[in-house]
Amino acid sequence: MLVAEIEEKKLEKERVVDECVPPLKLSGLSVQELQELCKELHQKIDVVDEARYDMGVKVGKNESEIQSLRHKIIELKGMKKPSLKRVKKTTDDMLGACTDASKLTKADFKANLKTVKKDEDKKEEVTDWRKNVEALSGMEGRKKLFNAGQ
Numbered sequence: 714m715l716v717a718e719i720e721e722k723k724l725e726k727e728r729v730v731d732e733c734v735p736p737l738k739l740s741g742l743s744v745q746e747l748q749e750l751c752k753e754l755h756q757k758i759d760v761v762d763e764a765r766y767d768m769g770v771k772v773g774k775n776e777s778e779i780q781s782l783r784h785k786i787i788e789l790k791g792m793k794k795p796s797l798k799r800v801k802k803t804t805d806d807m808l809g810a811c812t813d814a815s816k817l818t819k820a821d822f823k824a825n826l827k828t829v830k831k832d833e834d835k836k837e838e839v840t841d842w843r844k845n846v847e848a849l850s851g852m853e854g855r856k857k858l859f860n861a862g863q
Contacts, residue, residue: 739747 742750
């Protein structure tokens with residue numbers, strides 16, 4: 714049945730093509746007539762190509778509009794939270810959790826932590842540089858610099 718259906722589609726396609734495009738009769742035509750025929754075919758191809766391009770643009774525009782509408786729908790619905798997965802526990806795990814309840818309350822979380830020593834950084838006192846410039850300005854400042862160098 715599938716093979717027969719495929720054959721029917723092929724025959725239908727050939728019939729439609731034969732109706733739309735009549736077969737070319739090239740025998741007995743001069744060079745001038747062949748050139749005119751080629752020009753006509755090129756014009757028809759251009760028309761069909763323009764129609765194909767226009768349809769492609771329309772399809773692209775519709776697809777982008779559909780995508781934006783889908784995005785708006787998702788925004789309106791809000792994000793869907795995933796369902797939680799069920800975790801399987803054996804009976805031993807459940808009994809162990811019940812009997813070890815006393816251990817859980819006495820758990821010392823600080824026991825396994827490493828101790829960190831804090832080093833106190835020596836901070837230099839920051840002086841105002843403007844006072845230093847004012848002190849060294851003029852001849853007295855140059856004299857101090859000269860004396861400090863000796």
